[in-house]
Amino acid sequence: MTETVCAVIPMFNEGTVLHGVLAGLLPHVDEVICIDDGSTDGSQDLAVRAGATVLRHSVNLGQGAALQTGFDYVMHHTTHQHVITFDADGQHRPEDAIVMLNTAREQHLDVVLGTRIRAGTAIPRTRRLIQRGALWFSRRTTGLALTDTHNGLRVLSRLAVSGLRITQPGMAHASELEAGIARLGLTWVEVPVSIMYDAYSLSKGQSNINAVNVVYDLAIARLRAVT
Amino acid sequence: MIIRMLLVASALGILVLILRGSGSARQTALRRLAGTAFTLAWITAVLAPDAVTRLAKLVGVGRGADLVLYALVVVVLALAVGVHQRLVRMEERISALVREIAIRDAQKQTGQGEFRAPESHHA
Numbered sequence: 001m002t003e004t005v006c007a008v009i010p011m012f013n014e015g016t017v018l019h020g021v022l023a024g025l026l027p028h029v030d031e032v033i034c035i036d037d038g039s040t041d042g043s044q045d046l047a048v049r050a051g052a053t054v055l056r057h058s059v060n061l062g063q064g065a066a067l068q069t070g071f072d073y074v075m076h077h078t079t080h081q082h083v084i085t086f087d088a089d090g091q092h093r094p095e096d097a098i099v100m101l102n103t104a105r106e107q108h109l110d111v112v113l114g115t116r117i118r119a120g121t122a123i124p125r126t127r128r129l130i131q132r133g134a135l136w137f138s139r140r141t142t143g144l145a146l147t148d149t150h151n152g153l154r155v156l157s158r159l160a161v162s163g164l165r166i167t168q169p170g171m172a173h174a175s176e177l178e179a180g181i182a183r184l185g186l187t188w189v190e191v192p193v194s195i196m197y198d199a200y201s202l203s204k205g206q207s208n209i210n211a212v213n214v215v216y217d218l219a220i221a222r223l224r225a226v227t
Numbered sequence: 228m229i230i231r232m233l234l235v236a237s238a239l240g241i242l243v244l245i246l247r248g249s250g251s252a253r254q255t256a257l258r259r260l261a262g263t264a265f266t267l268a269w270i271t272a273v274l275a276p277d278a279v280t281r282l283a284k285l286v287g288v289g290r291g292a293d294l295v296l297y298a299l300v301v302v303v304l305a306l307a308v309g310v311h312q313r314l315v316r317m318e319e320r321i322s323a324l325v326r327e328i329a330i331r332d333a334q335k336q337t338g339q340g341e342f343r344a345p346e347s348h349h350a
Binding site: 022023026027035044048049050051052053054055056057058059061065068069072073076077167169 | 341
């Protein structure tokens with residue numbers, strides 16, 4: 001029986017770029033599962049017509065919750081052996097996802113994480129400063145020595161997906177996943193990827209002030225974990 | 228002074244509430260007991276203000292009114308924490324519900340999608 005792979009894409013009002021994203025990704029994986037997190041621009045129909053499986057949240061819950069919905073669907077309704085988490089805003093490249101998938105398969109890894117840290121990748125300066133702060137904090141809190149802690153491009157084995165659980169609905173879910181990887185002792189590696197920053201995706205990206213919320217959510221979760 | 232110890236103890240108590248997190252019958256019962264105790268204390272304070280002043284002096288507070296104020300701050304904080312936690316729990320329940328609906332109503336194109344034919348790998 002051949003091992004199959006799916007991509008899980010949380011999306012919220014990405015109608016303008018979604019078509020291109022799906023065009024690039026659908027030919028390379030066995031199934032694309034889009035989780036429409038309460039979009040109001042009709043992008044779910046676009047995704048269905050393109051050939052994706054669409055799960056729709058009737059209200060917006062957040063990217064973390066959307067990912068977990070995708071994971072639940074994969075575990076209970078499919079037999080895919082690997083899951084690629086992929087952003088809907090056009091920042092990720094399908095080529096990178098395939099390289100990461102091959103790495104996971106060839107080296108029998110549970111988790112492959114994309115990292116932006118590599119010579120020659122262009123990151124806007126203000127965002128890089130914020131990232132450094134988040135990097136230091138996450139290394140201290142999640143226990144995972146990562147060079148890039150908020151990269152949405154990942155490959156997870158079915159085993160990893162079955163053991164991980166996202167309870168933070170918002171943007172703190174990335175760190176929650178990392179803490180879960182460390183806690184479960186999953187095998188992992190980082191692979192350099194290129195993030196395509198353009199005006200559209202930058203405008204949709206996390207506002208820097210949201211780092212406050214991420215830090216707070218993680219601190220509370222960490223406190224709970226030790227009591 | 229005693230009042231300081233009491234206030235610090237109450238702050239730590241609220242911290243424990245925060246860390247303990249989600250509700251249970253026990254927390255509801257504790258909340259009800261605290262609510263009842265506070266109501267009785269308030270009625271006593273209104274009907275016998277001298278008693279409050281005596282109590283205040285006992286714990287090292289100048290005036291009865293000040294003691295009432297301190298107690299009020301503690302109660303308000305505890306209430307705020309309780310409300311916040313109930314909201315968080317409610318969000319979790321909503322999420323579970325929305326997720327179940329999303330998975331149950333999964334949509335796929337029958338036949339060929341624009342970019343590839345969806346193959347079935349479904350259990």
